[in-house]
Amino acid sequence: MAEAGSGTYAAILSDLLERGAITPTDTILVQFAGEFDEKITAELGLVNCTFSNLAPDSPSSRLADGRHADAHRMPYADGSFDHVIGHAGLHHCSRPHQALHEMYRIARRTVVAVENQDSPLMRAACSLGLAGVYEHAAVADGGGTTGGVDGTGVPNFVYRWTRHEVRKTVATFDPGRAVPIEFHARWLIGSDRALTTSVRAAIGGRERVIGMINRGLNTVARRQGNIFGFTIRKDLASPQPWIALEAAS
Ligand SMILES: C[S@@+](CC[C@H](N)C(=O)[O-])C[C@H]1O[C@@H](n2cnc3c(N)ncnc32)[C@H](O)[C@@H]1O
Numbered sequence: 699m700a701e702a703g704s705g706t707y708a709a710i711l712s713d714l715l716e717r718g719a720i721t722p723t724d725t726i727l728v729q730f731a732g733e734f735d736e737k738i739t740a741e742l743g744l745v746n747c748t749f750s751n752l753a754p755d756s757p758s759s760r761l762a763d764g765r766h767a768d769a770h771r772m773p774y775a776d777g778s779f780d781h782v783i784g785h786a787g788l789h790h791c792s793r794p795h796q797a798l799h800e801m802y803r804i805a806r807r808t809v810v811a812v813e814n815q816d817s818p819l820m821r822a823a824c825s826l827g828l829a830g831v832y833e834h835a836a837v838a839d840g841g842g843t844t845g846g847v848d849g850t851g852v853p854n855f856v857y858r859w860t861r862h863e864v865r866k867t868v869a870t871f872d873p874g875r876a877v878p879i880e881f882h883a884r885w886l887i888g889s890d891r892a893l894t895t896s897v898r899a900a901i902g903g904r905e906r907v908i909g910m911i912n913r914g915l916n917t918v919a920r921r922q923g924n925i926f927g928f929t930i931r932k933d934l935a936s937p938q939p940w941i942a943l944e945a946a947s
Contacts, residue, residue: 730787815926
């Protein structure tokens with residue numbers, strides 16, 4: 699079940715491949731994985747992927763060969779994979795920061811996540827009832843018993859991130875090092891699963907208009923885009939200057 703950020707996911711991974719930050723044979727843990735992730739990674743030629751999901755047989759996943767694991771308690775040692783990547787999953791977790799910490803802990807070189815952005819425009823959209831605060835559509839797809847928070851039938855709160863929050867969270871995980879983070883944002887309204895049913899019905903079949911709105915928003919306010927990806931570059935981390943100073947004193 700791909701959501702709105704699918705193009706962003708492929709674009710981020712392909713850019714990392716082009717820059718040599720990922721090579722096709724690197725080991726990759728794909729968190730919150732589904733058939734969509736299998737397709738994208740295969741298209742990009744990533745040949746060493748392990749696919750993991752709390753509910754690998756559910757309609758939201760349908761993994762051909764998936765590991766069963768809860769993102770909050772992953773059965774892997776620190777730095778077990780070169781990269782840990784996840785598309786549209788953290789906002790389904792009851793403890794998104796803990797799940798991101800697990801991704802960070804297991805990754806040796808990079809963590810890639812594609813989620814939703816918390817921005818003034820998105821908050822306005824939520825207040826006006828244009829975008830959902832809770833994600834009901836995924837539970838409806840799961841027949842009312844799965845697809846929600848931690849794979850249950852309770853719709854998840856759509857946890858949206860800001861740049862500042864990702865930076866604070868990573869600094870908290872790894873205070874001894876400065877860890878670069880790359881951000882990617884763009885507007886892609888219309889296919890957002892968190893849109894309310896009435897808005898989805900209203901815009902259905904009006905692809906041209908939605909396309910124009912997305913292009914306009916991306917021209918004037920791309921930074922605030924609803925689709926939000928980030929790449930945590932553990933591979934480029936450097937010790938905090940005060941670590942050396944304290945060691946010397
Ligand atoms: C919106 S789907 C995304 C699936 C796929 N990545 C995609 O983009 O099509 C979110 C997935 O996260 C999984 N999930 C939810 N809570 C989880 C948890 N605590 N641990 C691991 N996976 C979880 C669900 O089973 C679901 O398949």
